[in-house]
Amino acid sequence: MISYKLGLEYINWSELFNLYEKVGLLRRFIENREFDKIQSAFQKSCKVVTAWDGEKLVGSCRMLSDSICYGAVFNVGVLPEYQKKSVGKGMMNLLLKGEENITIHLTSTFGNEDFYKKLGFKKHKTAYSKYPFESKYVED
Ligand SMILES: CC(C)(COP(=O)(O)OP(=O)(O)OC[C@H]1O[C@@H](n2cnc3c(N)ncnc32)[C@H](O)[C@@H]1OP(=O)(O)O)[C@@H](O)C(=O)NCCC(=O)NCCS
Incomplete structure (x- = not known):
């Protein structure tokens, strides 16, 4: 059975970096072996939710938020062998719990x-993003 946890205290950081390497997220930092930066980013996040199969980390996601007006969801990843088994949905439900009255942005892969x-997310008609590198997610 999969369990979901809020917070960082159970995280083994190398397991988390391996997870993101396997799902292909945070690629820029992983390719540059900037694991300390990934750890700092998670520590500075408002909420981190992880999914566990016993003691094995199988999914992770995080939110930046002011908890009043706006929030943003990033790095939603589930190990390939655990995908399409409701693990992502379970993590997101816990991440979004209590955030029903704020506007939440995210970019899907x-x-x-x-x-x-x-x-329940809807496609935004006028969202704009600024990347510090070339991105296939934005138009000119
Ligand atoms: C995207 C991702 C997080 C989804 O997690 P998951 O655990 O596989 O998704 P779930 O099993 O919880 O799916 C919940 C629902 O969404 C549907 N769904 C999930 N991925 C889908 C997809 N790519 N296309 C269409 N429907 C999808 C499921 O069928 C399920 O539908 P249901 O509730 O009607 O049964 C996971 O596939 C992943 O980690 N992908 C690689 C990393 C990535 O690209 N992450 C997204 C970053 S924005």
């Missing part, structure tokens, strides 16, 4: 848009 649609 290509092909996963319906995962967010099923959680």
